[in-house]
Amino acid sequence: MLRSVRSWLGIAAAFGTLSFGMGGAFAQQKQVVFGLQCDRTGPTATVGTALCPGYHDYIDLVNSKGGVEGYKIKVIEVDNEYKVPPAMEAHERFKKEGALIDGLYGTPQTQALTKKLEEDKMPGTSPGFGTASAADGKRFPYLFPIAASYWSQAGAAIEFAKEKLGTLKGKKIAYLFYDNPAGKEPLPIFEDLSKSEGFELRTFAVPAPGVEMGAQVLDITSRYRPDFVVTHLFGRAPSVSIKELKGKGFPLSKVVAFVWGSAEADILAAGGYALAEGYNTLQFAGVGKDFPVLKDIVAMYKAEGKAPPKEMDSTVYYNRGVMVAAIHVEALRNAIKAKGGAMPTPDDVRKGMEQIKGFTLGGLVPPLTITPTDHEGGGWCEVWTVKGGKLVKTKDWYQGFRQVIEKQIAADAKS
Amino acid sequence: MFHREAGIFKTTYAADMALYPLPIAKWTVAVLALLFVVIVPLVLAEYYLSILNLIFIAIVGALGLNILVGYTGQISLGHGAFMSVGAYTAANLAVRLGLPFWLTLPAGGLMAAFIGVLVGIPSLRIKGLYLAIATLAGQLIIEWTINHVPAISGGAQASIQVPRPDLFGLILNTQSRLYFFLLFFVVLAIVATLNLMRSRIGRAFIAVRDQDIAAEIIGINIYRYKLLSFAISSFYAGVCGVLYTYYFGIANYEQFQLIVSIDYLAMIIIGGLGSVLGSIFGAIFVTLLPIVLRLLLENVGSLVFSDSELANVISGTRLAVFGALIIFFLIVEPEGLNRLWRNVRNYFRVWPFSY
Secondary structure, three states: OHHHHHHHHHHHHHHHHHHHHOOOOOOOOOEEEEEEEEOOOOOOHHHHHHHHHHHHHHHHHHHHOOOEOOEEEEEEEEEOOOOHHHHHHHHHHHHHOOEEEEEOOOHHHHHHHHHHHHHHOOOEEOOOOOOHHHHEOOOOOOEEOOOOOHHHHHHHHHHHHHHHHOOOOOOEEEEEEEOOHHHHOOHHHHHHHHHHHOOEEEEEEEOOOOOOOHHHHHHHHHHHOOOEEEEEOOOOHHHHHHHHHHHOOOOHHHEEEOHHHOOHHHHHHHOOOOOOOOOEEEEOOOOOOOOHHHHHHHHHHHHOOOOOOHHHHOHHHHHHHHHHHHHHHHHHHHHHHHOOOOOOOHHHHHHHHOOOEOOOHHHOOOOOEOOOOEOOOOOOEEEEEEEOOEEEEEEEEEOOOHHHHHHHHHHHHHO | OOOOOOOOOOOOHHHHHOOOOOHHHHHHHHHHHHHHHHHHHHHOOHHHHHHHHHHHHHHHHHHHHHHHHHHOOOOOOOHHHHHHHHHHHHHHHHHHOOOOHHHHHHHHHHHHHHHHHHHHHHHHOOOHHHHHHHHHHHHHHHHHHHHHOHHHHOOOOOEEEOOOOEEOOEEOOOHHHHHHHHHHHHHHHHHHHHHHHHOHHHHHHHHHHHOHHHHHHOOOOHHHHHHHHHHHHHHHHHHHHHHHHHHHOEEEHHHHOHHHHHHHHHHHHHHOOOOHHHHHHHHHHHHHHHHHHHHHHHHHHOOOOOHHHHHHHHHHHHHHHHHHHHHHHHHHOOOOHHHHHHHHHHHHHHOOOOO
């Protein structure tokens, strides 16, 4: 033992010099820093490992074309493993490196950093995470959901069901959800709409980790027999729901899934495209590879003599990463323009974010209009359906029952 | 801690039990106090203080768990849930009744202690793996309850925004202010644990751990002491939850799920069961290692990989290295970092005349 102590000290000293010796090698002219949190190793790694490469690739593309108004962007990514304490550390790290924006990842992480963002006057984006009421820019001045919240998705899902069924009067809708705060969040919207549209609503909760839902699905298909099913599940649960609903003979064309149950990976895990034929998915970013920006990214890789990354095949998540990056870049562009080319502060980027309008990146990004009061940008969704071995667009960008959602946001602000 | 004596001079039990084995120990403590109260906050930037703050909160939780697992020999997989009990108690009191932190903090701890005793009742009849499963059930029941009772959770989102702690009009809203706030409680927790373990209660805990039947024979009421251990341990967990709540400004049960209970168990096993210093080492190790590994990999890896590839490489490598290091340390010294530290110290105690 005693002898090993000596070698120990040697190792410790070597590591010490290594960590102090390197670093500080990045000082460059005209560079801005973006912070990005990600989860590549935690419970939502399937999302993070495809989404975050999309973010990096878009930023690389912008840099390869000369940057934004002459500024190159450096991305600092921190893997928070979907844990809260590392998310705080990540935020402080971004602040130390002078980051202009904090790309949040994860619902509890977004909640825990909401106050900090405000105190540090740094804008943060939480696409698909956090609370729906964060759309209210007056209450949460530094938090930008930028993508359709669960309330907006609920509105969009009911709108889609209405279109499919003709009318909702007297119809029965089942809501199959993951039993956590995110799963329960859309309930007030559904209840409100069931009154105004005259449909009957019944809810079926799936307990964590959501891989066992035979009883709930049997209850839906043989006892309740709804006209339409809305699912809101995470992780492995969406693929299980597809398998179970299909197995019990429920037509998947009468099912619509929220945004975290809508990726290629879910369909493949359920047993492939043939089995999931007809399954409808809500999306807050464009799906597929048919966008000019994605072709540019492929061309960028070709020019470097590399093959495009395999994450690009997971288009649902990859494109979301591209969308988040594109919105960050647009906010930065607005901020730099507003300062006449000078280096913007994080607060300038917030103002730049609030001016985003009519920026669609060839259809990959919804027609967002982010304003100081609406940080969600309108709550736009698309519906993509599994058809003939791939996801096909069945409904272009739309806002479902926007006035109901706005009413709910206003009511939540008062409570 | 850093001092050494030249022989064994302890001739009385009182000398053996003393908090300061040598007069120089007082100086060590004074130097540490000077370091953490004056020098660290002056020298370190906000970012490093934020890491220290996270470590401080983890130390409080790890100390609590170590009282139960390391000193009393009971096991708990429910400490994450006890933290959430403390967090929601404090958040509700702070928001609904507008109480200040010096009332909500002990209240959160006491509520967690009460729930901890309830969850600990099975420990009177079962031990080991069976107790682990019983406390796991406690964890899941508490999570479910918070998720489904709006009166506790404050609505469907199950999160309650808490105002920043306010000390005589000074709002503790920056990392450096929170640093002093947390430092106070972590010192309190360390001193309290050190003294608890020198007391009759602490000795009874150790007796129960080493052989509960023997402990009963020499007159220790093991039912009482097992439950007391659960109560004290959960009190620490509750306080840890309250500190998290004030640190983040929000109580949210999703940040206290099962994985957190396991993280804390990992801390005390790596640090060393049944030792205060071990809890501190464990909390530092588990909090700091991912950060240090990332910094190292970022700097070394940027020579080989592009930025976008690097992120993926870092995450994977960090996970593998973190796991490998834990195994490595536990093979080198199964009794944890605390024992490793003592080995190093003993080596230098006789250095350079080791034979």
